[in-house]
Amino acid sequence: MAEETFLRTAIDEVLPNLPEVSKDVLEETLQSIGVETYDDFQFIVEDDLLSALRPVQARKALATWKLRCQSPETSKSSADDTAQTSASLQSLSPQSSSSASSNSNQTLEIDWAVNFVIPWEKFPEELMQSLERGKRPSPRLRREMVRIVISEMMQKSSSIGKRGTTEVAKKMVAKYPKSLQGVIEGDVIGPGYHSLVKQLQNRLENVKRSTTPKIRKRKHRSDDSDTDEIPPEQKAAVQDTYGCINWNLKFLPFGETPESQEDKKEKLKKLSQMKDPNPEEVKQLMEKTFYTQRKDVNQGKDIKDLLKEWPFWFQELGMAVHFKKTHWKGAERNFHTKLGT
Incomplete structure (x- = not known):
């Protein structure tokens, strides 16, 4: 597991009950406005946080952070952080060629993601009905949507990162915002696509991690067998399954009457x-x-x-x-x- 950043620690200290998705959005917001040390919190204003938090939450966080900025220990800690950051930058300078290679890989990832076509036609009809009508799909349908999208993405690229999933999530939310935006109690969280990015990332990690073999069945092997070699007729056979699964449709095809x-x-x-x-x-x-x-x-x-x-x-x-x-x-x-x- 990646080491928790000081920003995430600061967020957890003041808003421990904030949903994880909202914490992700807030952390990105703080990074985007240039918060690098605890001392930087004293320069934040409420408007800086309103894209990620509600007004009361923003005021509560600011009050706590600014109070902490007045602590001598924090000032010393932030100075140490600044020194460490400077040292890290110096140590990275000889590796400029490696950095350039990394940037090149990120550019390639963005390129394929920008050109990636969302496989709308492969989504279940019930899901498409919900999307077209501006309704939020059920958790089951949303999971199915994520599975289909990740499957298609993995066919296009073998190295998918967060940049790629973010680009794809942006496209999906842009087309069906009412159905796919991240919403808590009626309010859109941040830019609206972070929750979908998180789902795509989780599914991607699960697929990469999965090593579950196909279901197999074996014929019974007697205990008195005197050899380790299994005859061909006793070798595992892949279990095929099939059946009628699309027999009771709930909706007319889209555009049909x-x-x-x-x-x-x-x-x-x-x-x-x-x-x-x-x-x-x-x-x-x-x-x-x-x-x-x-x-x-x-x-x-x-x-x-x-x-x-x-x-x-x-x-x-x-x-x-x-x-x-x-x-x-x-x-x-x-x-x-x-x-x-």
Whole structure:
């Protein structure tokens, strides 16, 4: 764990119950205005802290810090801090080439992060509905969003730092501020994206740290076996799992209405009467009307009615589209693998 800075210590002393996210914001604010020693606290004014704290919190912190600045021990400590800082800068000067390399890496990180495209299309439909309507997603959906974003980020770069996650979080909050800004009791905390940055960072660290193997299953091995070698039929096999997970949709696709769904259904009926309908057009219409298809099935409509309303359902193309929509990716491959085909 990184050593706690004197700024964080100063914050903990005066506002111990402040949420960690707010402490992060306050620490960055103090750094940005140039606070380097305890003596610097006497030059801060209330307005300097209002982007991170509420007025009463800011006044309380200032009063305590300025009182401490009057202590002789603190003055001595700050002088020592200044001397140490100067010595550190001198010791770093011979390593200018290393510093330049570090700056270059940071620039590269910013470059890919700026060009990174948020994978909105991969988010669950329920999440996108919340974002588009300006509602705050549930903790479960927010965690899923973070997982998807980090997965995409790791495909773009093998060395992601806080600068990268900050750039990505800024983009996301800028597009959907009402849904994603960091808010405490109705007030936006700092610039609004620090809480999302923290979530992205935590997820990134968890993924990098994770060494959990795939679920495996073994056949029982008898106790009287006289060899350490395991026959091929007893070797561990990766356990495949698959199933219908997208069968009960809660929302229409974004931009769709019951009327537009009905129009597409009628178009599918007409295409089914053609000798050679366009497969791509059929596929797109089947995908876009998936919500209504599932609604009809879940309401328990008779198979004859379904055949009449959704004729492509009973043809290879329509069946394939519906199967892929109801099952997670890779299910069809796993199914055929199980059959040995």
